[in-house]
Amino acid sequence: MAAVLTPKDFATATPSWWCPGCGDYGVLSALKAALADLGMQPKDVAFISGIGCSGKISGYLHSYAFHGVHGRALPVATAVKLANRDLTVIAAGGDGDGYAIGAGHFLHAVRRNPNITYIVMDNQTYGLTKGQSSPTSQTGYVTGTSPQGNPDAPINGLAVALAAGASFLARGFSAHPKQVVELTKAAIKHEGFSIVEVMSPCVTYNKINTYAWFKENIYYVNEAPDYDPGDRSHAFDVLSREGKIPLGIIYQDSRATLESLSHLGTTPLAQLDIVSRSPAYAAMQEAYR
Amino acid sequence: MVVNDIEIMFGGQAGDGSLTTGDLIAGVFKRMGLEVYTYKDFPSRIRGGHTNYVIRASEHPNWGMADFVDCLVAFDLEAVEAHLDELRPGGFIIFDNSSEPIPDGVRRSDVTWYEVPLAKIAKSDLGLELVRNTISLGVLSALIGMDRSIVRELVSNAYKRKSEKVLDQNLRAIEAGEQYVERHFAEWPSGYALRAGADGDRLIMMGNDAIGYGALVAGCRFMAGYPITPATDVLEWMAKHVPRFGGIAVQAEDELSAINMVLGAAFTGVRAMTATSGPGQALMTEAIGLAGVLEIPVVVIECARTGPSTGMPTKTEQSNLNHLIFSGHGEIPRVVLAPGTVEDSFYLTVDAFNLAEKYQCPVFVLSEQALCQSKATLPSLDLSRTSVERGKLQTEPVVFGEYKRFAFTADGVSPRVIPGVEGGMHLAAGSEHNDAGVITESALNRRRMMDKRMGKMESMRDDLPKPIIHGDPQAEIAIFGYGSNRGPIGEALERLWQAGIAARFFEFRTLWPFPEAEVRAFVEGAVHVFVVENNYTGQLERLIRYVVGPLEHMHLVNKYDGRPFRPIEIIDPIEKYALLRVPMEVRR
Known part of the structure; x- marks a missing residue:
């Protein structure tokens, strides 16, 4: 019986290099707490991240961590899960990683519905390259690459995911750690592709979408007693409404996962016997006589 | 008659x-x-x-x-x-x-x-x-x-x-x-x-069938690919057969996804591959660099076609050699194997998986439309000649803190744990990292890590598939070639011999690391050297020239119209330059 772990057991010795006050600290703390609460063991967690400030998170979680190329965390994570269903697979990245360079993979991960969790750390800017506009930056956001104001409309990642057939959508705010822990736990427990978008303010470059701004501009969908996360049109409605940003579990349903539809056995592929010379190999030659 | x-x-x-x-x-x-x-x-x-x-x-x-x-x-x-x-x-x-x-x-x-x-x-x-x-x-x-x-x-x-x-x-x-x-x-x-x-006791199969079959026999249980002529057959072959052996073939949304899926799967310890052609290969370049630095074994089947861009998708060419050897930012160890027959497509694919896992690096199998989509007769494949060598795969628990995923070793290859193994938790980062996987920009560590990774190119030398020397090894006429050109060169050799003209032919099977010593030894005593390849710039000829230096009588016999060589197109220049002593045209 493996020991019961605490969030500290998921910490690495590597110091984190985010700016003091960065929203990403809240995401990392919540993830550690969620994993400990769920009784996970570091050896059974595969944590895949992309590139950017957010991508650095994989270096700070004691697990089998994979810090790949920009925008491609989801294909890696999907394959890790297909290859080894025993692992708890979590991918993480920022708004740029997930909704710009990796947007194509985002849509396809949603429609495939592998049983993995995707944490999008949304700071509405490109932090690591010193504050350019991102796909979630507000129109008019002034940056080095958009000195006259960002001309593009921000993408609504969760609404896009819902349209593509997402089976679990949640949004949190990194200054609300308790809620982010609960959302993360619910996401990991969800059988299917679960998205947790966490509003994670950039204290250095984004002077518009600050902690104070968020506090004025967010609400939890379950504040309304009749909110039903199983109601897809209701979810569309709150996601597309102008005004305050909805948080909480916005949508959840159950549909078959990629693994179950792929006719795969449950044995991790790495444990299949490939060393023995199967008699079935030779038999296959008969088709070519 | x-x-x-x-x-x-x-x-x-x-x-x-x-x-x-x-x-x-x-x-x-x-x-x-x-x-x-x-x-x-x-x-x-x-x-x-x-x-x-x-x-x-x-x-x-x-x-x-x-x-x-x-x-x-x-x-x-x-x-x-x-x-x-x-x-x-x-x-x-x-x-x-x-x-x-x-x-x-x-x-x-x-x-x-x-x-x-x-x-x-x-x-x-x-x-x-x-x-x-x-x-x-x-x-x-x-x-x-x-x-x-x-x-x-x-x-x-x-x-x-x-x-x-x-x-x-x-x-x-x-x-x-x-x-x-x-x-x-x-x-x-x-x-x-x-x-x-x-x-x-013979078979008839397509080159791509032999590649799929070789991958399966080598223990490949995960494939991800994106349909592209002339490589799609490999994905279809695996999709048809690998599930019976517990594996999976995934059609990805693009080649970027396909290669990243292969990395993810290989990270968990399963033998994994993709198959693509030039345009897809170009998209995969960044992630192949990642495989090099993460020291993850991946096999990439490249079924070359006529480029650049869309080129002529259903026609043949050998213009992707430079791309496979040199593409990418930064430097990584890599292997490029090139079968010359359908039969060798099978055996070299098996070798590719063993090399990838033993040396923890990307291995390419380079085929081309005139071989991968061609059917040929071949002797029954000898499965007793195949084996699965897993190198330094570590599946037993290790002690966390002592175990180092990127440990410095004499051969540059470190013991490799996979997720699920107790004590082996680490970060696999595309950023430069130390032996424990921790990201660092230390100058000393950078030198040591580069030496370790690139050193694998030397430690693998003896393990690489050897070239085949055909014909009379003492002949004054020497020919270099690979891939589908083995057929027409082989026929040219035989017909020149019938006409009383001896020639030797070096058939590359490993193109990278470049077999420098073998190439140098082969040109010893040769009076005329011919390099036969399907491209404009003479990509193979340049590699040879780089190794042996300028040779007075080195001739590029090339063809770049999308069609394979006919033997007379090889015999003619040999007769013209070597026998009739027509002065060589210098193009560059």
Whole structure:
């Protein structure tokens, strides 16, 4: 019986290099707490991240961590899960990683519905390259690459995911750690592709979408007693409404996962016997006589 | 009378069923004990457009196309006009004159014309125009002396899955074709004959089949790919067969995803691969660099086609060699293997997986359209020659803190744990990292890590597939080549020998790390060196020149029209430069 772990057991010795006050600290703390609460063991967690400030998170979680190329965390994570269903697979990245360079993979991960969790750390800017506009930056956001104001409309990642057939959508705010822990736990427990978008303010470059701004501009969908996360049109409605940003579990349903539809056995592929010379190999030659 | 040496070109419109009939002809030749090579010359579309299927039969294993087409089976005038000049003097044409006659200006007098109203017979006598292909097989069979019972057996096998009626129509079509020849052309022999031998313990398969089969036997249980000509067959082959062995083949949303999936799967310890062609290869470049720095074993099958950009998707070329060897930002250890035959496509694919895992780096298997989509006869594959060598895979628990995923070792290869192994938790980062996987920009660590990773290129040397030296190793004429050119070079060698001219031929099987010592040794004593390759710039020739220095009599024999070499295109320059002493043209 493996020991019961605490969030500290998921910490690495590597110091984190985010700016003091960065929203990403809240995401990392919540993830550690969620994993400990769920009784996970570091050896059974595969944590895949992309590139950017957010991508650095994989270096700070004691697990089998994979810090790949920009925008491609989801294909890696999907394959890790297909290859080894025993692992708890979590991918993480920022708004740029997930909704710009990796947007194509985002849509396809949603429609495939592998049983993995995707944490999008949304700071509405490109932090690591010193504050350019991102796909979630507000129109008019002034940056080095958009000195006259960002001309593009921000993408609504969760609404896009819902349209593509997402089976679990949640949004949190990194200054609300308790809620982010609960959302993360619910996401990991969800059988299917679960998205947790966490509003994670950039204290250095984004002077518009600050902690104070968020506090004025967010609400939890379950504040309304009749909110039903199983109601897809209701979810569309709150996601597309102008005004305050909805948080909480916005949508959840159950549909078959990629693994179950792929006719795969449950044995991790790495444990299949490939060393023995199967008699079935030779038999296959008969088709070519 | 030409015996047991014939090249048939089956030409018509794409989608008219000529593929099935071409396969039948190849099958009959094989069953009659001949060696077969096929080449598909299709347009990049599904229906319409001129298409042809070349079937070469001879008594020589691993030969490719012949100098000329011996027999053109033409279903329309377009096929005649497009290929008449490729016909050997003394050859013959089977022409379907149902809808149009041969205009006088088109006729060549040095070939025999067999004009048969194939479509008319098909429609009026057999009630199905589609069987005109099968009638032409009957005509061909009678003209060159195919074994009639083998023809019937293979036609039955091909059509028995369809209805009883369709099978009957096709069997009657064979009969109709044979009878037409007996009635109308009894006085006009074709000049070609077949003498049946034993089929023996042989197979006939496409290069891409051999690659898929090799991957499966090597233990590949995860494939991700994106459809692209001419590599799609590998994904389809794996999708059909790997699930039975517990594995999976995934069609990704693009090549970026495919290669990243392969990395993810390989990270968990399963043997994983992708297959692509030039455009997809270009997209995969960044992630292949990641595989190099993460020291993850991945196998990438590259089925080369004519580039750049879309190029000619269904045509052959060897212009991706530079890309496989040099592409990417930064430097990584990598291996490029290149089979020259369908048979070697199988064995080198098995080798690729073992090398990838032993040296924890990307390994490419480089094929090309004229090999990967070509069928050829080969001896039964010897599975006892295959084995699975897993290198330093570590599946037992390790002590966290002591275990270092990127530990410095003498051969540069570190013990590799996979997720789930107790104590092995680490970060696999594309950022430069230390032996424990921790990201660092230390200058000292950077040097040591580069030395470790790149050092694998040297420690793997003895493990790499060796070149094959063909012909007379002392001959003054030396030839370098690889891939599908093995066929025409092999034939050139044999025919030069018959003409009293000795030559040696270095067939590369490993192209990277470049076999420098072997190349240097091979050119010892050579007076004329020829490098044969399908590209404009002489990518292989430059690599050789880089190793051996400028040689006075080094000739690039290249072709870049999307078609494979015919042996005469290799024999001619050898005679011109080496025997007639024509001064070499210097292009650069």
